[in-house]
Amino acid sequence: MNNxxxxxxxxFVQIIEDNLQDLINGKSDDYLDIHTIASMMNIHATHLSNTIKDTTGKSPCDICNEKTIELAKALLSTDISISAIAYKLTYEPTNFTKYFKRHTGMTPSIYRDGLLKENT
Structure with a gap:
């Protein structure tokens, strides 16, 4: 069987996770796109996209969004301001709020308030 x-x-997932950590740690200012990642892996972007879809059932964009939201949720459990989190993830704060709400159904501040209530 071909692995x-x-x-x-x-x-691909490792590169996304590493890129997100680099953004948070200030080691990078750019969120990598599929073409850049494919180039890093020495394969064509279409091949990368099709392979990810075939093996995971998700698009590369879906995986990027999941990993970004996962990290955003972790950061929202800290005392870092929401606007600082947004900038670290390469978003303007208002766009980050829209992005987070689109993927979770709630704003970052409502998510954070829910975390605070759970811990009291």
């Missing part, structure tokens, strides 16, 4: 598609998908 290459699984390896490609795992490498």
């Amino acid at each position: 290459r598609p699984k390896e490609i998908s795992e490498k």
Whole structure:
């Protein structure tokens, strides 16, 4: 059995996670796009996209969004301001709020308030 598609998908996820950590840690200012990631992996962007879709059932964009929201939620459990989180993730604060709400059904501040209530 050919494990290459699984390896490609795992490498893609690792690159996304590393890029998000680099953004948060100030080591990068750019959110990598599919073409850049494909180039880093020495494959064509279409092949990368199709492989990820075939192995995970999700588009590369869906995976990026999931990982970004996962990290945003973790950051919202800290005392970092919402606007600082937005900038770290390469968003203007108002766009980050819209993005977060589109993917979670609530604003970052409502999410954070819910976390605070859980911990009291």
